[in-house]
Amino acid sequence: MFRRLLIANRGEVAVRVARAARELGISPVGVASQSDYGATWTRAMDEVVQLGPSASRESYLAMEKVVQAAVQTQCSALHPGWGFLSENSRFAALCEQHGVTFVGPSPRAMDVMGRKSPAKEAMRAAGVPVIPGSVGLLADVEAAVVCAKEVGYPVILKADAGGGGRGMRKCYDEAQVREGFAQASAEALAAFGSGAMYLEKYLEGGRHIEVQVLADRFGSCVHLGERDCSVQRNHQKLVEESPSPALDGARRAELGAIAVRAALSIGYVGAGTIEFLRADSGEIYFMEMNTRLQVEHGVSELVSGVDLVKKQLEIAAWRKLGLTQEQLRFAGHAIEIRVNAEDPSNKFRPSPGTLMAFEFPRELGPGTIRVDTHMQAGDAVSPHYDSLIAKVLAHAPTRAQAIDTLLACLRASKVAGVSTTIPLHVKVLDSAAFRSGVYDTRAIPGWS
Secondary structure (H helix, E strand, O other), X not given: OOOEEEEOOOHHHHHHHHHHHHHOOOEEEEEEEOOOOOOHHHHHOOEEEEEEOOOHHHOOOOHHHXXXXXXXXXXXXXEOOOOOOOOOHHHHHHHXXXXXXXXXXXXXXXXXXXXXXXXXXXXXXOOOOEOOEOOOOOOOHHHHHHHHHHHOOOEEEEEEEEEOOEEEEEXXXXXXXXXXXXXXXXXXXXXXXXXOEEEEEOOOOOEEEEEEEEEOOOOOEEEEEEEEEEEEXXXXXXXXXXXXXXXXXXXXXXXXXXXXXHHHHOOOOEEEEEEEEEXXXXXXXXXXXXXXXXXXXXXXXXXXXXXXXXXXXXXXXXXXXOOOOOOOOOOOEEEEEEEEOEEHHHOOEEOXXXXXEEEOOOOOOOOEEEEEEOOOOOOEEOOOOOOEEEEEEEEEOOHHHHHHHHHHHHHHOEEEOOOOOHHHHHHHHHOHHHHHOOOOOOOOOOOO
């Protein structure tokens, strides 16, 4: 096992990885920008290297600085967390070139699955159902027009290197394809350095369902069940739960088996998430793969009893998975909400400031509460980075009990000094639509 681990991230995920590292006897080493240096979350580290200015491109995204930090602190491994450099194959390769084990998949697997079009082709070759659309990238807008006519409107244009809703345009006719192609391509080029586009049939509504997989270096792979992430705003997840209320047992087992087959087909190693869209008709299609730890990984941990971060570290250290699908037992229901420092009543405007109060009661039954955070009262919410300040998870024997437990916690919580998304989550969880389990990605249940 590794002796020292560099955690190439900040905030909540850095604290989460540090906790798992300590439990395995590994010394966690952190990195921080100038504005983060000395923040509460850095106390979870045994040592912290200051990377540079607050701007991410000069600190957390500066590959050479991060690898240098690992080398100079004698860290034999590096965990990228999520966001920043976590899905950058060049960064993973740079780590390996300097003798630092990258905790994640190989650069090759990241390259295949990191771009949407090659990922679709790889999944198609593996027999995984994909959404009808272009085969490969679109040469130009004329190719997009032809493809749209073939698959039928509505369609959606997507950036090959996109994410988070950027570089995407829904189109209902040829004029919108022509206009949207140039807009989406330019947006993707500015955000991701590539304006390459592909096209898919746009499936109205549907459910966003993803499967957590774990694979070792010896050819073993299991899934840890699915997560339903259909409550979204602008393609950003708000609520995640497991198991999905949209699947029955047979469909759940089938989807898990598909995800394992997909991961094995590309020689995947580590923790990853394969995302699917369940159409209103019940058909399930591959969307993309996230080759990293997910923000919502705790949901899968609660229902499976498996610590995903520890498994990531063990797998990176060439340990066998030590799990078979038959050994895994899924228990109860888990729900997670993301508490962001944003004002949902004002178009989700960011709300940086100082936390005057920050309390989440945990003993409110009938289930249990888990709070993943890097903050405490008195801390400042930075305007420079992601607005996530906590993840609150509930685990209970039934879905209804998990909802009630999470609602009780949120209603009794005390967060002051900044606006948060807690009022939104209370309305969602208590809405008839969410409680029924019958909703889709088109609207936020209980929120107008």
